Amino acid sequence: MTTPTQKKSRYGMVIDLDRCNGCGACMMACAVENNVPPAHREATDRTGITWLRVYRFNNGLKFPNNRSVFVPVPCQQCGRETPCVSVCPQQAVDVDPATGVVGQMPERCLGCRYCMAACPYHARYFNWWDAVWPPGMEKTLNPDVSTRMRGVVEKCNFCHGRLHAARERAAAAGRDTLQPGEYVPACVEACPARAIVFGDLNDETSEVARLARRPEAFRMLEQLGTEPKIYYLTRQSWVRKVSEDEVQMARKDQTHG
Amino acid sequence: MFPGIYGFHWSPGFLIFLGVFYSVLMVIGVTVGLAVWRAVKAFRSDLQETIRWKSDFQELSPQDRTCRHVWTGEFKQRVCENQFECWDCAEHARLTAKALPSDIRVEENFQATEDVFGLEVPLDRFYHRGHTWVKPENDGTVHVGLDDLGARMMPDPEVLDLPPVGAKLKVNGIGWFMKKSGVAIRVLAPISGEVVAAGGPEQGWFLKVKPEAGFNLRSLLHGNELRPWFLRELDRLQSALAVEGVGVSLADGGVPVRDLGATHPKADWQLVCDALFLRP
Amino acid sequence: MDRGYMVRGVTRSSFSKFLMWILPWTALLALGLYAAWLCFSRGLNQTHMDNRFAFGLWIFLDLTVIALGAGAFFTGFLVYILKKEELKAVINSAVVLGFVCYSGAVAVLMVDVGQPLRAWFTFWHPNVHSMLTEVTFCISCYLAVLFIEYLPIILKNRKLRQVPSFLVFEFELHKLMVVLAGVGTILSFFHQGSLGGLYGVLRGRPFAFREGLAIWPSTFFLFILSALAAGPCFILLTTWLVSKISRKRLVRPEVFSELGQISGILLIVYTLLKTVDTLVWINGTSPARGFPAYQYYQWKPFGTWILFAEIVLFGLLPAVILLSRRLRAHRGWLLTAAVLVCGGVALNRFVLTIQTLALPTLPFDRFLSYLPSWQETAAFLAIVAYGVLVYSFSFRYLNLFPQERELARP
Numbered sequence: 001m002t003t004p005t006q007k008k009s010r011y012g013m014v015i016d017l018d019r020c021n022g023c024g025a026c027m028m029a030c031a032v033e034n035n036v037p038p039a040h041r042e043a044t045d046r047t048g049i050t051w052l053r054v055y056r057f058n059n060g061l062k063f064p065n066n067r068s069v070f071v072p073v074p075c076q077q078c079g080r081e082t083p084c085v086s087v088c089p090q091q092a093v094d095v096d097p098a099t100g101v102v103g104q105m106p107e108r109c110l111g112c113r114y115c116m117a118a119c120p121y122h123a124r125y126f127n128w129w130d131a132v133w134p135p136g137m138e139k140t141l142n143p144d145v146s147t148r149m150r151g152v153v154e155k156c157n158f159c160h161g162r163l164h165a166a167r168e169r170a171a172a173a174g175r176d177t178l179q180p181g182e183y184v185p186a187c188v189e190a191c192p193a194r195a196i197v198f199g200d201l202n203d204e205t206s207e208v209a210r211l212a213r214r215p216e217a218f219r220m221l222e223q224l225g226t227e228p229k230i231y232y233l234t235r236q237s238w239v240r241k242v243s244e245d246e247v248q249m250a251r252k253d254q255t256h257g
Numbered sequence: 258m259f260p261g262i263y264g265f266h267w268s269p270g271f272l273i274f275l276g277v278f279y280s281v282l283m284v285i286g287v288t289v290g291l292a293v294w295r296a297v298k299a300f301r302s303d304l305q306e307t308i309r310w311k312s313d314f315q316e317l318s319p320q321d322r323t324c325r326h327v328w329t330g331e332f333k334q335r336v337c338e339n340q341f342e343c344w345d346c347a348e349h350a351r352l353t354a355k356a357l358p359s360d361i362r363v364e365e366n367f368q369a370t371e372d373v374f375g376l377e378v379p380l381d382r383f384y385h386r387g388h389t390w391v392k393p394e395n396d397g398t399v400h401v402g403l404d405d406l407g408a409r410m411m412p413d414p415e416v417l418d419l420p421p422v423g424a425k426l427k428v429n430g431i432g433w434f435m436k437k438s439g440v441a442i443r444v445l446a447p448i449s450g451e452v453v454a455a456g457g458p459e460q461g462w463f464l465k466v467k468p469e470a471g472f473n474l475r476s477l478l479h480g481n482e483l484r485p486w487f488l489r490e491l492d493r494l495q496s497a498l499a500v501e502g503v504g505v506s507l508a509d510g511g512v513p514v515r516d517l518g519a520t521h522p523k524a525d526w527q528l529v530c531d532a533l534f535l536r537p
Numbered sequence: 538m539d540r541g542y543m544v545r546g547v548t549r550s551s552f553s554k555f556l557m558w559i560l561p562w563t564a565l566l567a568l569g570l571y572a573a574w575l576c577f578s579r580g581l582n583q584t585h586m587d588n589r590f591a592f593g594l595w596i597f598l599d600l601t602v603i604a605l606g607a608g609a610f611f612t613g614f615l616v617y618i619l620k621k622e623e624l625k626a627v628i629n630s631a632v633v634l635g636f637v638c639y640s641g642a643v644a645v646l647m648v649d650v651g652q653p654l655r656a657w658f659t660f661w662h663p664n665v666h667s668m669l670t671e672v673t674f675c676i677s678c679y680l681a682v683l684f685i686e687y688l689p690i691i692l693k694n695r696k697l698r699q700v701p702s703f704l705v706f707e708f709e710l711h712k713l714m715v716v717l718a719g720v721g722t723i724l725s726f727f728h729q730g731s732l733g734g735l736y737g738v739l740r741g742r743p744f745a746f747r748e749g750l751a752i753w754p755s756t757f758f759l760f761i762l763s764a765l766a767a768g769p770c771f772i773l774l775t776t777w778l779v780s781k782i783s784r785k786r787l788v789r790p791e792v793f794s795e796l797g798q799i800s801g802i803l804l805i806v807y808t809l810l811k812t813v814d815t816l817v818w819i820n821g822t823s824p825a826r827g828f829p830a831y832q833y834y835q836w837k838p839f840g841t842w843i844l845f846a847e848i849v850l851f852g853l854l855p856a857v858i859l860l861s862r863r864l865r866a867h868r869g870w871l872l873t874a875a876v877l878v879c880g881g882v883a884l885n886r887f888v889l890t891i892q893t894l895a896l897p898t899l900p901f902d903r904f905l906s907y908l909p910s911w912q913e914t915a916a917f918l919a920i921v922a923y924g925v926l927v928y929s930f931s932f933r934y935l936n937l938f939p940q941e942r943e944l945a946r947p
Contacts, residue, residue, distance in 0.1 A: 112650050308704065
């Protein structure tokens with residue numbers, strides 16, 4: 001439910017790839033914040049749930065010219081013709097007009113996984129197992145975020161539990177708008193290298209809007225025309241080249257953070 | 258899906274999509290409903306006999322539906338599409354325009370009996386393709402009985418389930434049932450009318466019927482049609498025996514014995530009887 | 538022992554022989570049901586699908602059997618609406634095949650989704666912009682139509698028809714069959730198309746994405762055409778197969794030829810349009826989204842041979858065979874062509890479902906492979922077994938081929 005008095009925002013992220021060292025703190029913070037259960041012992045890198053996933057790829061050259069880069073990939077929050085929204089048969093995916101965040105309603109999800117096939121960024125995850133927390137660990141669950149059942153799809157929603165908490169705090173303080181920095185997803189907060197900047201892209205003065213306008217900024221698969229709200233920054237030309245190049249040479253070797 | 262439920266918008270997309278969906282559902286529902294309603298109506302107006310015959314008739318093989326005018330040589334090949342109801346068949350009307358009208362009347366001059374390979378076929382009566390005959394009497398009623406081939410299929414039925422006096426018969430509807438050692442025969446009525454007396458094999462007739470007003474015998478076989486028809490029926494019996502795998506077949510040109518079913522296993526005999534009495 | 542239940546004038550194998558035939562299929566069905574139960578009770582981790590290969594064998598199966606099942610509506614359309622009387626010889630068989638294909642597809646879909654009990658959500662708050670919504674609505678409606686079309690065939694069973702109310706209802710329902718054939722045609726057009734649209738609209742998957750007319754991508758129309766071409770061929774193949782297995786002549790040879798010709802005409806149109814579509818896609822749609830088409834075919838084993846196979850080997854070749862009166866008259870050629878058409882439609886569905894997901898989209902991603910688990914395979918085979926069983930019982934006790942009786946006469 002959107003608050004009518006709210007100003008329209010367009011939340012987005014800028015991730016500085018030159019700063020990311022692949023430590024994976026963002027992934028951990030994300031999982032803890034959003035009650036992602038510990039992976040089942042049979043889960044693989046293709047069946048586990050990682051709303052935010054750090055990919056690594058290299059330039060394919062031999063030492064000493066070898067270079068690696070880590071790419072954290074959360075849901076790219078596509079802003080135009082969002083591929084996953086139109087395909088869902090039962091409106092379990094929507095874009096919040098007040099925030100621009102692509103929301104997923106696991107409670108309504110049938111588990112057909114059509115949205116997963118539609119997503120070019122592979123940012124959607126299916127619950128292949130029942131969520132099980134080791135004894136005692138359920139006490140660490142975040143009360144602001146509901147857990148999900150087996151057989152439904154979920155994905156990054158920019159920590160909507162935090163958005164609600166921030167709105168409540170603002171309302172308690174008598175304000176109807178959020179101030180910059182009041183609402184920040186867990187990954188942004190956790191990054192030790194401060195590689196992720198989060199904010200309202202509609203706010204011209206915000207840091208995120210400023211960084212997104214930088215010439216080093218790019219978005220993934222921009223030519224698809226989906227207008228993602230996740231920007232990446234890099235000064236390394238070979239990384240830019242890979243991201244824009246037609247022939248993807250570095251595909252052979254990749255691991256996950 | 259309905260206005261007011263989360264996610265419903267009064268947008269053209271929704272209206273077109275759901276409009277088409279509900280229309281399709283309605284068409285399906287109405288179609289099935291209509292079929293049920295018409296079925297109930299058919300029951301109410303006692304049409305099930307007529308419908309059964311129409312439906313059974315479609316199930317008969319084209320050979321079983323051969324037009325009677327094929328035997329008398331007017332056609333080389335023709336399959337009846339009119340449920341053997343020759344009275345409203347244009348072809349039949351055309352071909353018999355010159356012949357005498359076959360209204361119900363007593364054929365006093367015919368005392369002859371045709372012999373078809375040992376089958377007795379009296380020529381003073383009118384034959385239905387379900388192996389019954391109609392013999393008009395002087396008092397305006399008719400006798401209905403089984404022809405010789407029909408009688409030999411089940412000579413001494415253990416159970417004879419005749420309609421009670423006063424019952425209405427419907428042409429091509431169920432006339433009566435006969436049962437013997439587990440085999441049941443359903444005999445089709447050759448005429449519409451009211452039953453006035455019940456007989457049995459001993460009397461030589463099964464029912465005495467007061468025909469419905471205006472009923473005519475045009476669809477029944479008569480005269481020189483009978484010999485080719487009975488020959489064909491023997492053929493049909495032969496092939497039914499072969500198809501149903503009974504094993505025993507009639508000797509070439511041989512006279513059928515009095516009780517044809519006596520030597521056959523009853524399950525198979527049931528099928529042969531069904532074939533001969535036009536039950537699919 | 539069960540001859541009293543069979544159609545008059547035809548012969549079937551002995552009951553013990555029939556038992557021997559259905560026994561292995563029943564066993565296979567039981568195994569598949571066990572696999573499905575595993576998926577229900579333990580979750581879809583029993584499959585080898587994953588977050589990247591979100592669709593697997595089952596979706597491929599669904600798309601293929603629904604394409605093959607198109608023969609039901611198409612034959613109904615030809616018989617009841619275009620009044621092609623000669624195809625009455627196979628209409629009953631086509632209805633049973635259609636029913637088997639659609640009910641099998643729906644059954645496997647119910648296992649495939651993560652929360653089958655939520656299937657009604659689609660009806661409660663449908664997203665009318667989703668192709669899958671259209672597919673769900675149309676398939677459930679059409680399955681109902683197929684069931685209603687199947688009903689008269691069942692009620693005409695020798696024993697069942699002795700119940701007067703069955704007989705009268707069947708009679709009245711049969712008279713309205715033309716309405717159902719019409720509804721079935723409309724529904725089939727839409728969901729066959731929407732199944733194609735399912736992939737054509739994936740703007741995030743340039744391998745599958747196609748431009749189109751109005752709200753429909755080109756795959757919408759290509760799927761309709763290819764299903765129309767495959768349906769008659771599938772009927773032809775099954776009829777021939779049943780004829781071989783039962784050692785009976787079921788239909789006149791002209792019927793085979795007629796089916797082949799109809800299929801050939803549609804197939805040549807399809808092949809033509811598919812070629813145009815492929816060229817537009819290679820030269821326009823795909824590169825415009827940053828994906829030059831040649832790179833799709835650099836991943837082994839999906840080389841360009843797959844394009845060649847789809848268009849020439851499984852498209853043009855059978856079309857030429859089916860359109861040539863001389864070749865068509867030859868049983869061997871006709872059957873080869875029919876196998877190619879059905880194989881071609883399966884290959885096309887395979888390319889769209891499996892290859893689409895196997896190809897990487899992210900620059901640092903790799904080509905993915907997927908092998909179904911035994912549970913997936915068993916459930917797949919169970920649908921085949923289910924189809925064989927339903928068809929076998931129908932063939933034994935119902936009048937699927939009205940011409941058989943005449944052809945059986947000495």
